[in-house]
Amino acid sequence: MTGDSTASFQPYPVRHLGDPAEAKEELRRAIRARRAARTPRQRADAATAFADVLQTVPEVRDAATVAFYAARSTEPGTHVLLERLAAHGARVLLPVLGSGLARDWAEYAAGEEMRERAPGRPPEPGGPALGAGAVAEADVVIVPALAVDTAGRRLGQGGGWYDRVLTLVPDGVTTIAMVFPDEVYDADERPLPTQAHDLPVQAVATTLGWRRLGPDTTAERVAERLDAAPTAR
Ligand SMILES: Nc1nc2c(c(=O)[nH]1)N(C=O)[C@@H](CNc1ccc(C(=O)N[C@@H](CCC(=O)O)C(=O)O)cc1)CN2
């Protein structure tokens, strides 16, 4: 899968050569506006498609513990996969926001009705808070994003919540961003603006499919590596 078929409709900041924080804000505004325009029916269909796609990712299929998120109405929907994971006996950790957006996690209980603590905030599970370090127990981490590029750069909501969480994810654990198909950017043509604290994700899932990301995952670069490798005789 690629974002190529929709690339010409993608918003891209005109100020991308200037201050990355400003470029990020400009892009966030444009992407949030596009998300707000989706109908309830489109959102419901997307939530099922995201679940179908993510269940084909080996790390998700095999995970005993998944760090996931509870989507707000305009975000890529998570409730379908959340119920399926819980039904299969996976342990699912969801973000809990402390004061000043402090990072914490709690376990999702199957069938649980989650509540928004304040308007506009993501819904949260009611179980006991497990501490910020609980994310290190996850076998796979599925994160929200507004956009991702093919090198793994991620644009989030701007709170830095996930940037800080990603520092606690052990090496070797796959992080997967969920975005709509037109929110996957080509890293060569339209790299997302980044700052020093931004950490990359290893994969992206859309409603159409999923792929691994990063400098070494494009077909051309894999071919180059194979060419450069010593051949066995
Ligand atoms: N679903 C979801 N959960 C997530 C994130 C996310 O991007 N999506 N986060 C990613 O970092 C973290 C926190 N994200 C937050 C997102 C918004 C607000 C918030 O206060 N929003 C405004 C309303 C904005 C609106 O209506 O659009 C508010 O309550 O005033 C707080 C935390 C952890 N959980």
Ligand SMILES: Nc1ncnc2c1ncn2[C@@H]1O[C@H](COP(=O)(O)OP(=O)(O)OP(=O)(O)O)[C@@H](O)[C@H]1O
């Ligand atoms: N590891 C970190 N330690 C301290 N502050 C951080 C860290 N990462 C990010 N921040 C702060 O968070 C702010 C927002 O970061 P950024 O714009 O990259 O958020 P984002 O990745 O889009 O949002 P989110 O991670 O919440 O989805 C930054 O200005 C930065 O000051």
